Amino acid sequence: MTNQHYSKSELAGADTPDKENDNLKTFDLNSARSDATGHALTTNQGLKIADNQNTLRAGSRGSALLEDFIMREKITHFDHERIPERIVHARGFGAHGVFQAYEGNERFTKAAFLTNTQITTPMFVRFSTVQGSRGSPDIPRDVRGFAMKFYTTEGNYDLVGNNMPVFFIQDGIKFPDVVHAVKPEPHNDIPQAASAHDTFWDFVSLTPETAHHVIWLMSDRAIPRSFRGIQGFGVNTFRLINAEGKSHFVKFHWTPMQGVFSVLWDEAQKINGKDLDFNRRELWDAIESGLYPEWELGVQLIPEEDEHKFDFDILDATKLIPEELVPVTPIGKITLNRNVDNFFAETEQVAFCPAHVVPGIDFSNDPLLQARLFSYTDTQLIRLGGPNFHQIPINRAVCPFHNNQRDGYHQRIVHQGQANYEPNSIDNNWPRETPPAPSGGGFESYYERVDAHKVRERSESFNDHFSQARLFYVSQTPHEQQHIKDAYVFELTKVKRAYIRERIVNEMLSYIDDDLASYVAQKLSLPMPPKRELATVTPSKRLSQEAFPPLDIRARRLALLVQDGFSMQEFETIQDWAIKEGVILECISDHSGFVTSDTNATLPLKGNYQSEPSIFYDATVVLGGTKEVVPDQEGYLMHYIMETYKHLKPLVFLNGNERLITTMPLIEPDEGVITMPNFTAVQEQLKTALLKHRVWDREMQAKKDSGIIF
Numbered sequence: 004m005t006n007q008h009y010s011k012s013e014l015a016g017a018d019t020p021d022k023e024n025d026n027l028k029t030f031d032l033n034s035a036r037s038d039a040t041g042h043a044l045t046t047n048q049g050l051k052i053a054d055n056q057n058t059l060r061a062g063s064r065g066s067a068l069l070e071d072f073i074m075r076e077k078i079t080h081f082d083h084e085r086i087p088e089r090i091v092h093a094r095g096f097g098a099h100g101v102f103q104a105y106e107g108n109e110r111f112t113k114a115a116f117l118t119n120t121q122i123t124t125p126m127f128v129r130f131s132t133v134q135g136s137r138g139s140p141d142i143p144r145d146v147r148g149f150a151m152k153f154y155t156t157e158g159n160y161d162l163v164g165n166n167m168p169v170f171f172i173q174d175g176i177k178f179p180d181v182v183h184a185v186k187p188e189p190h191n192d193i194p195q196a197a198s199a200h201d202t203f204w205d206f207v208s209l210t211p212e213t214a215h216h217v218i219w220l221m222s223d224r225a226i227p228r229s230f231r232g233i234q235g236f237g238v239n240t241f242r243l244i245n246a247e248g249k250s251h252f253v254k255f256h257w258t259p260m261q262g263v264f265s266v267l268w269d270e271a272q273k274i275n276g277k278d279l280d281f282n283r284r285e286l287w288d289a290i291e292s293g294l295y296p297e298w299e300l301g302v303q304l305i306p307e308e309d310e311h312k313f314d315f316d317i318l319d320a321t322k323l324i325p326e327e328l329v330p331v332t333p334i335g336k337i338t339l340n341r342n343v344d345n346f347f348a349e350t351e352q353v354a355f356c357p358a359h360v361v362p363g364i365d366f367s368n369d370p371l372l373q374a375r376l377f378s379y380t381d382t383q384l385i386r387l388g389g390p391n392f393h394q395i396p397i398n399r400a401v402c403p404f405h406n407n408q409r410d411g412y413h414q415r416i417v418h419q420g421q422a423n424y425e426p427n428s429i430d431n432n433w434p435r436e437t438p439p440a441p442s443g444g445g446f447e448s449y450y451e452r453v454d455a456h457k458v459r460e461r462s463e464s465f466n467d468h469f470s471q472a473r474l475f476y477v478s479q480t481p482h483e484q485q486h487i488k489d490a491y492v493f494e495l496t497k498v499k500r501a502y503i504r505e506r507i508v509n510e511m512l513s514y515i516d517d518d519l520a521s522y523v524a525q526k527l528s529l530p531m532p533p534k535r536e537l538a539t540v541t542p543s544k545r546l547s548q549e550a551f552p553p554l555d556i557r558a559r560r561l562a563l564l565v566q567d568g569f570s571m572q573e574f575e576t577i578q579d580w581a582i583k584e585g586v587i588l589e590c591i592s593d594h595s596g597f598v599t600s601d602t603n604a605t606l607p608l609k610g611n612y613q614s615e616p617s618i619f620y621d622a623t624v625v626l627g628g629t630k631e632v633v634p635d636q637e638g639y640l641m642h643y644i645m646e647t648y649k650h651l652k653p654l655v656f657l658n659g660n661e662r663l664i665t666t667m668p669l670i671e672p673d674e675g676v677i678t679m680p681n682f683t684a685v686q687e688q689l690k691t692a693l694l695k696h697r698v699w700d701r702e703m704q705a706k707k708d709s710g711i712i713f
């Protein structure tokens with residue numbers, strides 16, 4: 004557990020620290036027990052193994068014997084341990100949780116798990132990035148997948164969403180193109196998990212429908228600080244059907260109670276190098292510490308008769324419905340409360356599919372969704388090696404399931420009886436159909452009239468590609484807009500072909516916003532872009548991350564910089580506050596192991612300035628004591644403090660350590676630079692700063708001072 008809260012007895016009694024025991028204290032030894040505890044080591048056939056150290060050989064220095072079936076079984080199994088990674092969303096991290104419905108949802112759906120408030124529905128969630136391979140870092144500039152499986156009493160329901168409410172393309176037939184374009188380039192397999200390269204921007208520059216999703220990708224949404232701090236969206240338009248058969252179109256939203264927050268791009272790049280597991284580790288630690296993240300599930304409901312009342316098409320996945328037009332109705336709560344027992348068995352083998360629905364939920368004709376309904380099962384056939392992946396424990400429905408589908412690779416069920424067809428009289432026609440509600444609960448597709456010509460064309464109502472990209476941009480706060488501008492500049496700087504950069508500026512950005520297009524053009528030494536007639540849009544507040552502040556600072560991480568002679572009393576005050584607020588407190592110094600306080604007690608350290616850099620934390624506190632904190636010769640402490648400042652985080656200097664600032668002329672006083680003799684005097688100010696996540700004014704001021712903002 005990383006939540007290093009130090010017990011008083013641990014501190015007091017540890018005058019002579021026992022390093023081995025200190026290490027052990029951070030582990031729960033019981034959690035290391037396995038299903039094999041107490042059992043003999045055997046082959047897969049159950050044969051007890053006498054020697055697991057040596058291959059059978061012709062003499063102790065002789066060649067291996069083919070006869071060694073024990074070694075061969077072990078190596079053969081090992082050779083086949085990997086399965087193909089997902090073609091997209093390969094890097095992922097899962098957790099178990101529960102869903103609890105709120106009252107009143109039967110107005111628009113008959114789904115039992117959404118309407119029966121007596122039921123708590125178990126669920127599994129997998130967060131993912133899209134572009135990178137399984138071993139890629141956690142914070143590339145990328146979309147995050149946010150897929151949920153609800154194990155309901157009526158069958159499994161999968162809500163397979165992203166952390167951005169729109170998608171790159173309008174028709175599923177373009178999916179292989181956009182994915183090929185963003186993945187590493189085919190000739191040299193470079194770059195890994197990055198959109199900043201020619202093929203992606205070439206495709207984008209030639210595909211105007213990508214404009215809206217790409218501007219989300221250039222925003223801070225693409226570099227989340229934590230999985231706990233991302234919003235989720237179903238993206239496609241679905242239907243909800245109530246017991247009377249009344250249909251509403253629906254957009255799904257899930258909103259984190261922890262607030263929506265991101266890192267800075269400079270931080271993301273550094274974190275990816277120093278801890279590529281940053282997001283997954285953080286979620287794991289939060290759940291292990293009992294700091295369970297929560298999301299509120301909500302819906303935007305559009306009555307069937309209002310389908311055409313918007314100036315965009317609700318079947319077009321490159322469009323969102325502003326919350327000012329259709330508010331989000333909360334329908335339930337998701338809590339993640341259990342880490343997996345085994346990553347491969349659960350997170351890797353979980354198989355989601357938007358076609359996994361239950362009565363009361365149905366599809367729209369969104370052309371992207373229609374292709375998705377086919378693709379997910381198809382991909383599992385190759386990834387999980389056959390048609391029986393629904394029998395893998397993580398994918399199994401918790402309600403009974405029976406049909407006449409038989410055999411196939413990895414069949415785990417020993418089906419009994421003679422009748423494996425329907426109708427049959429040998430087994431009295433079991434398993435039988437169930438009529439739909441009200442007499443039964445069988446699934447019935449929405450009764451939609453279809454009368455059309457067979458065509459390969461897109462509706463004209465899908466034609467406007469820039470209005471909502473502009474809507475998103477103008478709805479951002481100034482610092483968010485600045486990050487978007489800088490992201491385009493960064494990405495296009497990595498594009499080698501000048502004509503692609505120019506096409507993006509002239510044929511895409513100039514249709515979104517003048518200032519954005521001119522800024523990017525200027526930074527790339529391109530001619531000023533043409534002036535366009537821009538869509539008139541009304542900003543939508545809820546498109547900015549700032550509209551989703553956190554309710555508390557639970558699971559925020561505080562780096563406490565300590566040296567020998569630190570004030571024990573002050574440390575205990577900080578620790579009590581951290582426990583009360585649920586803040587993760589970690590002590591760091593110029594060395595590892597432990598430090599000694601002014602009362603001669605010893606304190607275990609999480610690590611040193613290099614092993615636990617400031618980018619892993621939300622704020623830095625420099626703790627003093629009898630001795631002044633002294634910068635080390637190599638400059639690691641100075642770098643630590645400067646980096647905290649540069650990344651706009653709160654910086655607290657206690658017990659006279661503000662003298663350190665005078666050695667760092669770049670640090671200007673602001674609301675996040677807090678200097679006080681003791682912690683009690685700063686705790687409210689620190690909490691307020693942490694709730695705001697970053698000191699945004701610091702960044703805007705620096706940009707103004709250097710003439711970047713014009």
Ligand code: HDE
Nearest residue numbers: 089092129148149150164165170175178238374378379382
């Ligand atoms: Fe997916 N997508 N997708 N996608 N998608 C997959 O299924 C696909 C789309 C999303 O954690 C694949 O099991 C097509 C939109 C998530 O296991 C694959 C199209 C959205 C995940 C596939 C889309 C998503 C996937 C790859 C365009 C947001 C990870 C592995 C028509 C609503 C699920 C797999 C997990 C995974 C196909 C577009 C979300 C290939 C054809 C839009 C979160 O089947």
